[in-house]
Amino acid sequence: MDTTAEPLVEVDQLTRRFGPRRGVTDVSFTISPGEVFGFLGPNGAGKSTTIRLLLGLYRPTSGRMRVFGLDPTRDGVAINRRVGYLPGELALPPKLTGTQLLDRFASFRGLTDRTYRDALSKRFGAQLDQPVRTLSKGNRQKLGIVLAFMHRPELLVLDEPTSGLDPLMQDEFAHLVRETVDDGRTVLLSSHDLEEVQQLGDRLAIIKEGRIIVTDSVEGLRRSAPRTVDLWFEGDVDTAQITDLDGVELRGHEDGRYTFSVTGTVAELLSTAGRLGAVDISARRADLDELFLSYYRDAADGGTTGGEVTDAH
Numbered sequence: 001m002d003t004t005a006e007p008l009v010e011v012d013q014l015t016r017r018f019g020p021r022r023g024v025t026d027v028s029f030t031i032s033p034g035e036v037f038g039f040l041g042p043n044g045a046g047k048s049t050t051i052r053l054l055l056g057l058y059r060p061t062s063g064r065m066r067v068f069g070l071d072p073t074r075d076g077v078a079i080n081r082r083v084g085y086l087p088g089e090l091a092l093p094p095k096l097t098g099t100q101l102l103d104r105f106a107s108f109r110g111l112t113d114r115t116y117r118d119a120l121s122k123r124f125g126a127q128l129d130q131p132v133r134t135l136s137k138g139n140r141q142k143l144g145i146v147l148a149f150m151h152r153p154e155l156l157v158l159d160e161p162t163s164g165l166d167p168l169m170q171d172e173f174a175h176l177v178r179e180t181v182d183d184g185r186t187v188l189l190s191s192h193d194l195e196e197v198q199q200l201g202d203r204l205a206i207i208k209e210g211r212i213i214v215t216d217s218v219e220g221l222r223r224s225a226p227r228t229v230d231l232w233f234e235g236d237v238d239t240a241q242i243t244d245l246d247g248v249e250l251r252g253h254e255d256g257r258y259t260f261s262v263t264g265t266v267a268e269l270l271s272t273a274g275r276l277g278a279v280d281i282s283a284r285r286a287d288l289d290e291l292f293l294s295y296y297r298d299a300a301d302g303g304t305t306g307g308e309v310t311d312a313h
């Protein structure tokens with residue numbers, strides 16, 4: 001990933017309303033060349049709307065955006081030539097077979113070399129001889145993946161890409177995404193799946209009710225997520241000295257074991273525990289799932305839990 005290069009995607013204060021309904025409000029983020037940018041949020045949060053705006057399929061109500069330095073409202077065709085798009089709701093012509101469909105898209109794109117397309121079809125076990133309408137959801141999704149990747153686009157825009165795929169195919173898809181970024185290309189990955197975004201994303205934005213509530217690296221989020229630390233003491237101990245520390249809360253205690261939630265660094269906790277005569281310690285790595293869920297919940301009342309808060313309302 002090249003974070004010093006010009007961003008490949010820039011979105012600044014983007015708003016789209018649908019009459020009285022909100023689509024997205026004041027959405028801002030950038031994507032650097034060669035990164036996997038995860039876009040995460042609950043149903044109806046505004047992920048697909050943002051994607052459609054970036055591809056010139058919707059016009060913004062206000063705000064600014066650039067893809068490859070181009071304006072999607074004017075240069076949608078030029079942008080789409082350089083993008084591979086897998087829509088969230090894949091509508092494929094039902095009567096065509098997989099092969100006919102791939103041929104048609106290849107011809108739109110002026111793609112004559114079939115080597116990569118054939119390799120992708122084989123890799124995902126795409127069923128190419130049957131009409132699309134007879135395929136299962138997962139098998140249609142495999143065709144969608146081949147269609148998005150087969151021309152080796154500079155930017156992949158993938159809306160819920162693994163929906164309907166079995167675990168083996170999800171794994172294959174993860175390999176494909178890694179190969180794509182190793183090749184210097186860029187991926188925008190929209191998903192509900194925390195695990196998928198954690199596993200593949202370099203940075204991510206969480207969107208809720210049309211607004212971005214946090215943007216950070218996966219590692220940054222993990223650092224800012226609360227950890228659970230257990231301390232054991234012999235005899236009575238004055239835990240107030242520990243809970244007075246910034247970012248430390250007592251979660252419970254049983255016999256000589258005291259359980260704390262710790263946000264931020266542990267240095268002060270450790271020195272205080274040492275002074276108080278702690279006899280043992282265990283710490284668990286931050287649980288990102290718990291952090292994400294807390295963002296989902298907190299966003300409703302404007303709270304946030306950590307990371308670079310870009311737009312908390």
Ligand SMILES: Nc1ncnc2c1ncn2[C@@H]1O[C@H](COP(=O)(O)OP(=O)(O)OP(=O)(O)O)[C@@H](O)[C@H]1O
Nearest residue numbers: 018021022023041042043044045046047048049050
């Ligand atoms: N064409 C449209 N007309 C009216 N409202 C729309 C339209 N497209 C999106 N919206 C509204 O915009 C909001 C965001 O929807 P969007 O489809 O972007 O969410 P999403 O995050 O992609 O959700 P999901 O994960 O369920 O696909 C929703 O309130 C939705 O009802």
